[in-house]
Amino acid sequence: MTQKNLIDLQNVAKSFKAADGTARLVLDKVNFQLKEGEIVALLGKSGSGKSTMLRIMAGLIPADHGDMTYRDKTIFGPVAGIAMVFQSFALFPWLTVQQNVELGLEAQGVPAAERERRADEVLELIGLAGFGGALPRELSGGMKQRVGIARALVTNPDVLLMDEAFSALDVLTGETLRNDMLELWEESRIPTKGILVVSHNIEEAVMMADRIIILDSDPGRVRCEVKIDLPRPRDVESVEVRALIDEVYGLMTMRHPQEANAGDSATHHLGYRLPDTDISRIEGVLDLLADTPFNGRADLPQLAEEAELSDEELFPTYEALGLLGLAVIEKGDISLTNLGQRYVEADQANKQELFGQQLLTHVPLAAHIRRNLETEANGSLPEARLLELLEEFMKEDEAKRVLEIAIEWGRYGEVYEYDYHTGRLTLPELEEN
Template sequence: MTELLTVTGLTKSYAGADGELPVLAGIDLSVREGEIVALLGKSGSGKSTLLRCLAGLIPPSSGTVAYRGTPLKGANRGAAMVFQTFALLPWLTVLANVEVGLEARGVRPAARRQAALKAIDLIGLDGFESAYPKELSGGMRQRVGFARALVTEPDVLLMDEPFSALDVLTAENLRGELLELWESGEFPTKAIVVVTHNIEEAVLLADRVVVLGARPYGTIRATFDIPLPRPRDRDAAAFTKLIDAVYRTMTGREQGAPLPPHGLRPPARPTLAGTPLPAASVDGLSGLAEILRRHQGKVDLADLSDELGLEIDDLLPQVDALELLGFAAVEGGHVALTADGDAFSAADVRDSKHIFAAAAGELPLIRLIRTSLVNGADGGLRAGFFRDILAHHYTSEQVTRQLETATDWGRYAELFSYDALHQRYRLDG
């Protein structure tokens, strides 16, 4: 099969106070005609950064990204992107939103209208051409995003968690329609690369699942070929076996991982870019710690998810949070409390706060907020100050989630308070 995208020795890092902050290191990847590739990983694994490198939106620090054998020197004209948060222009109609990419390429009005109407019909948006984004549901907005990407008939469709902002039923419906189009032969693109953190979604959609790991930089941990015919039966033994294999790889820890190439080394101290906070509340991670303690401190995550009636993906943020705080260790699909985690889970409210504060206070974002307040004015600091700093490393949606988690953790630890009305952080006491 023809290789449409080829990634060779890609590294990506950002300049920081502690030197180069590694995000990706030593990535080798190809995307071939006729396949769907899923980039799967937890927060901080660099999967969205890799997708943007494939799109030519950000350049690699070293290595190359090539489209049909030619290294990219800017935006990839053979690819189009679908974003998690729709990214529609609210003052334009559905038709005008779909035409935007063609207009930017200089396509004449009559031709771009014809192409846009064709894409709108393909994606099931007939009748909504004159509607504005505010009139549409989340699912319909994402359909506009699909139509806008497909109207240019790109070789490769790049999708960054396209279903994660939707409710469960809408996401399921759109996934099914996407696969039906792909299988029908009417899809105007030759390959798809989709970023996801959902293991089942990756195995359901992809012909190949590429698992990225972090700690302390993003690398390809493993690649799984998915030979199952479509439509795929979630209850089939082969499907379940693949889910389990991918899950154990994603939640396990690499032993003896090689150092990254090109002299890139992880910083001696955790960094803001390299240590994202998982989307886990204090109540959620505390609850998991208590459950682990009742299981004598160690449990298989697959067994625990079955016991609780949850998807594995629902537990991963809480697991990541416990591990980041030093309260748990993950290996081979098992999670076990550390001594600090056992003490945290067994303590009363007052003592648990002290234990939590000691651990959370060492995390880069929470340490940044606390230290800035200690050294700042008595009136505290506006949230916008921290948003601007985080914006160098995260998307706007990720910035919001990072600050929400930091605020929850910092308040519980009594490291600082937050006035939501005035969007201002202050020191407690």
């Protein structure tokens, strides 16, 4: 029997204007369907437009192009059958738990007695019976998110959109709440027919979803889909689940063609968004990878567990290691390259020299800065000129972030120096005189 589409996006595109008025494409040609009876997880790196996509589905923001329908009806604005749970809880601190939960019903014009009855029922369902009179400040993070979920469920939504709803919680609390939600779903104790979960946690996605959609970045496009046929509840330690987690890690760390070309001397793509990671994290992961028990090769989920860092924190570091030729990632595993092994064994001066060489070879922005410094009569450049150049490719705040990363990496590799007082980059030789 064919499942009906709850939400259908066809060729959806969305741009936002940067501070200088130029448009930045966030989503492009996105095709996606959420069907009755399924949970879908949406994964993607920073810049993939996951949250933007959710807000378009919820009718909170319009798309620029494409068709968006809910049960075959065009989405023009907020849809009564669709509810959303946010990462930040989004509770009104001056309202009680009961009043926060009743807000959506009040907006729909539901009478007070009916609002109270339905709020009581959903608070009991979500494990908050007896907390209706409490204020948000009196609740733990997990309880606050339960209130956020209760506020969504009280409207009896057909579709539930969850925007990193568990990411602000500690691991144990997030896992407990996730399992409680799955239990309500499996036992049909909520009327919801479909759930879409935006997450940066691969294990969470594999444990919850019937399908995982992975988005590319800059702009966001559907890269691939992973179908999961395993029954719930799933055992995170089972061979099948571990294999799926490895598969998704492999897909998530697969380099985008833009990234692969970033170091190509023929391309020199200055608009490449450098991975948002710093030297200490790069070296920390390298040292961990080189040490026992990994000895130069590790399963990415195991490395994340050992590093005690989230996938969101580690993915940019993996990307940086691959970009600089210090490690390779394949099928959910990461391995030191010969150069990476030399790097971890080198003394500090040789580490910095190796880093600088790789930076000039594989990061066009760093090479561009160095070349321009060498052609300037005084060996000096104002950062404003570089920001202006980067803002042709990206928003103002992103341009600043990318330049900050390029400056940190370049200073460490002794490719150039930077004066924080004047905002100028200079050749290292000039700094020594």
